[in-house]
Amino acid sequence: xxxxxxxxxxxxxxxxxxxxxxxxxxxxSGTQTYxxxxxxxxxxxxxxxxxxxxxxxxxxAVDATDRDLTFGSGSGNVIFTGAVGTTYNLGTITDxxxxxxxxxxxxxxxTIANYGTLLFNATSxxxxxxxxxxxxTTTIQVINSADGAPGIIxxxxxxxxxxxxxxxxxxxxxxxxxxxVTGTNINVVGGDAASSAENSQATxxxxxxxxxxxxxxxxxxxxxxxxxxxxxxxxTINGLATTEGTITVSGTPTFASTIxxxxxxSQLTINGATTFQAAVRTNALTTTAAISNGTTLDVASTSxxxxxxxxxxxxTYNGNITLSSSSSLTGGLFSFSxxxxSGAYALSLLPYSTSxxxxxxxxxxxxxxxxxxxxxxxxxxxxxxxxxxxISIAGPITVYGGAINVNNNVTTxxxxxxxxxxxxxxxxxxxxxxxxxxxxxxxxxxxxNNAGSTALSNTNSGASKYWQVWSxxxxxxxxxxxxxxxxxxxxxxxxxxxxxxxxSGTGRALLYSYAPTLTFSLTGTVSKTYDGYDTATxxxxxxxxxxxxxxxxxxxxxxxxxxxxxxxxxxxxxxSVTSVTLTSVASSTSK
Numbered sequence: 041x042x043x044x045x046x047x048x049x050x051x052x053x054x055x056x057x058x059x060x061x062x063x064x065x066x067x068x069s070g071t072q073t074y075x076x077x078x079x080x081x082x083x084x085x086x087x088x089x090x091x092x093x094x095x096x097x098x099x100x101a102v103d104a105t106d107r108d109l110t111f112g113s114g115s116g117n118v119i120f121t122g123a124v125g126t127t128y129n130l131g132t133i134t135d136x137x138x139x140x141x142x143x144x145x146x147x148x149x150x151t152i153a154n155y156g157t158l159l160f161n162a163t164s165x166x167x168x169x170x171x172x173x174x175x176x177t178t179t180i181q182v183i184n185s186a187d188g189a190p191g192i193i194x195x196x197x198x199x200x201x202x203x204x205x206x207x208x209x210x211x212x213x214x215x216x217x218x219x220x221v222t223g224t225n226i227n228v229v230g231g232d233a234a235s236s237a238e239n240s241q242a243t244x245x246x247x248x249x250x251x252x253x254x255x256x257x258x259x260x261x262x263x264x265x266x267x268x269x270x271x272x273x274x275x276t277i278n279g280l281a282t283t284e285g286t287i288t289v290s291g292t293p294t295f296a297s298t299i300x301x302x303x304x305x306s307q308l309t310i311n312g313a314t315t316f317q318a319a320v321r322t323n324a325l326t327t328t329a330a331i332s333n334g335t336t337l338d339v340a341s342t343s344x345x346x347x348x349x350x351x352x353x354x355x356t357y358n359g360n361i362t363l364s365s366s367s368s369l370t371g372g373l374f375s376f377s378x379x380x381x382s383g384a385y386a387l388s389l390l391p392y393s394t395s396x397x398x399x400x401x402x403x404x405x406x407x408x409x410x411x412x413x414x415x416x417x418x419x420x421x422x423x424x425x426x427x428x429x430x431i432s433i434a435g436p437i438t439v440y441g442g443a444i445n446v447n448n449n450v451t452t453x454x455x456x457x458x459x460x461x462x463x464x465x466x467x468x469x470x471x472x473x474x475x476x477x478x479x480x481x482x483x484x485x486x487x488x489n490n491a492g493s494t495a496l497s498n499t500n501s502g503a504s505k506y507w508q509v510w511s512x513x514x515x516x517x518x519x520x521x522x523x524x525x526x527x528x529x530x531x532x533x534x535x536x537x538x539x540x541x542x543x544s545g546t547g548r549a550l551l552y553s554y555a556p557t558l559t560f561s562l563t564g565t566v567s568k569t570y571d572g573y574d575t576a577t578x579x580x581x582x583x584x585x586x587x588x589x590x591x592x593x594x595x596x597x598x599x600x601x602x603x604x605x606x607x608x609x610x611x612x613x614x615x616s617v618t619s620v621t622l623t624s625v626a627s628s629t630s631k
Contacts, residue, residue: 041076044084053091061102062086067112077122080107083131087112098122099130106131106150115139125149129169137176143168144185154178154201160215164191171197174223179203182213188237190214198222198246207231207240209258214241221246226253226275228285230260243267245291250275255285255305267291279303283323283340289314304340310347319353328364337371345369352392363387366413372397376404386413386435396423400441403428410434413455417441422462436478444484446471453477460484467491473507476500480507483539487511489526496528496548506531506546510539512553517589525550533590533627558587558594560620562602574607576615588625595623 041058044066048054053070060074063081069089078095081102086093086109093111099120101107108131111118117140124130125148132151135141139156144163149170152158157179160168163186172180172195180201184190190212198219205227207213212231221244231238238260245268253275255262265288266273274296279285286307287299293314299305300321308322316334325343334351343357346364355371363383370390381387387407389400400416400423407414411433416425417440425441430448436455443463449471450457456478459465465484467473471491473480476499487509489495496507516523531547536555543549563584566576583598602617 042074065112071116080109080130083108083110085110085112086115088115090114091116093118095120095122095124098126099124101125101128101130103128108132108134110134111136111139111141117142120144120147123147125169133170151197154180157181158201159183160193161185162191162193165194166191167194167196169196171219172199172201174200174202177202179205181205181208182215183208184211184213184231187211187231187233190238190240192216192241195219203227204250205229206242207238207262209256212238212240212260216243216245217248218245220249222249224251226250227256228254228262228264229256230258230262232259234259236260239263241265244273245271247271248273248275253277254280255287256280257284257306261286263288265290266293268293270294272296276301277305279305287322289329295320300338316351324359327367350392353397363411368415373400374402376402379404380406381408381411383408384410384412384434386415387411388413388415390415390418391421391423394418394420394422395442396421399424399426401426401428405429407431407433414438419460424463425461446473449474451476456480464488467495471495472497474499475505475507477505479505481510482508483510483512485512486521487513487516487523487525489524489528491526493527493529495526498548504546506548508543508549508551510551510553512538514554516552516554535625556587556589556592558585558622560585560596562615562617566602566615570609572607574604576602576604578602578615578617583620590627593626595626597621597623 042056042060045063047065049067051068053068055073057075059076060078061081062084065085067087071091072093075096077097078099079102120143123145126146130149132153133149134153135156137155140159142159144161146166147168152170152172154172155175159181161183178201182193192214194216196218200222202224206215207229210232228240228242230240241263243265263286268291270292272294276297277299282303283306285305287305288309290311292312296317298318304321304323307324310327310329313329315332319336321338323340325339328346330347331349336353337351338356341359344362345367348368350370353372356375357379358377361379361381363385366386368388368390370392372392373396374389406429409432413435415438419440421440422442424443425439426445428447432451434454437452437457439459441461444461444465446467451474454477457475457480459482461484464486465482466488469490472494474497498505498507511523513523530550532545533550534543535552537551538553561584562582564582578600580598585594588594599617599619602615605614
């Protein structure tokens, strides 16, 4: 045993087999070994000449007053085998540059003033309570000292270091950081087992401010979890190579830096509302909570989407999308390649601002038959929309765009179809829009039907369902700029009506804001024997009308009498008539 109340200086080495009470400094040229429990009754400085200091048992303060432990200049590495400060905590533990302090058990102290390297290598879960400060070129390592699944090392205080490493290529590591983390680099490295036995894990419950986080699976896996509420994560996150590492969000963080910019991570899982302020690239994506304010999102393979995703820029999907909830994807533009959707939910593809940033085509996107709704664009979108692939779903379909091009069949078995084109609406040859349940409404500034009589079909028309085409074309019958109705059969046609008003008929309808102007006039010769009156006798052949369009048949009453300009005898007299009333306008092509 050792009860030290005065300093030891210039000793060659020190080895204590029993308990030690250190009340003064110890300086040796060789090793210092404390086999029994160590109590600090003062705040000693322990110094060797490049030799090891070993604590084989616990280290505690003598009472509730914090005691500091300092390692002097030139000392070698320090090994703590037992718990530190768990009975009475220490104050500040201070190492030196180039020195490694190894902790194999819990540490309870106020601060570790780190100038060198701290290694935490416990084989079971332990708690490290002190804040750790960065005072030079510093490293923190969390590495299980044995093969197999690591215990979690929990850091309670704020942590700062130039480099933080969780696991190595031969051993795994697991760390939970409950305080803030600052520094330069964080490396998470999986062990060398070819199974989950040596997966390395880092969990951050507070703000992280570093330059970079790198995930290296090695032969196991490397994972990071961000569990803090409303915390900001600053620092790029990448795999060491492409598709290495996984990221899980269980809190509600804001990521200020890019993810996967140089090397995509393998999996990004969002289980808490997350804000991205920079570009994100991942191999696979899973969301059960919303993503907001991202710039761009690029998914190389599959996506499981169960919440809304919002980016200001392009969202790119290069693999199948499984919907686990009805979701809105909002972005500047969308790019799809080899994507097939599945899941009995609704999908909305919406512009981040009023319009998409460019023409939006759904090339590369195949929509699953169980989809319960589809929305493309939003009211006010003026970017062109192209539907190149067949769509057959079990819910309503809504499309907003400038020019809208339907280049394949569009079918729903449930709900309405609404297509609103502020520009030209075009349906390609031999294609059809078919609704077996609800109504179909198309609004457009120019209607171009290249599909003929089968372009629009409501197979449930017996249940008072209809289709309507609302055209705002200023001259719909102009040879070069007019609409192309083709041989589409309709029940009625109405002029001078704008979308939103109530049509006067029912069924299949062509509805035009255009209002033809009809001019009624008298023609031929009218004569009579003078009788002192100004009444002129008229027949139906004396009437004519002009201004009709689209071979419309104009029906109007034709009064049998008119009025001469005077009752006096004369020639080339003017005859006028009143009470001419339009009865109906019937299209010769309506069915």
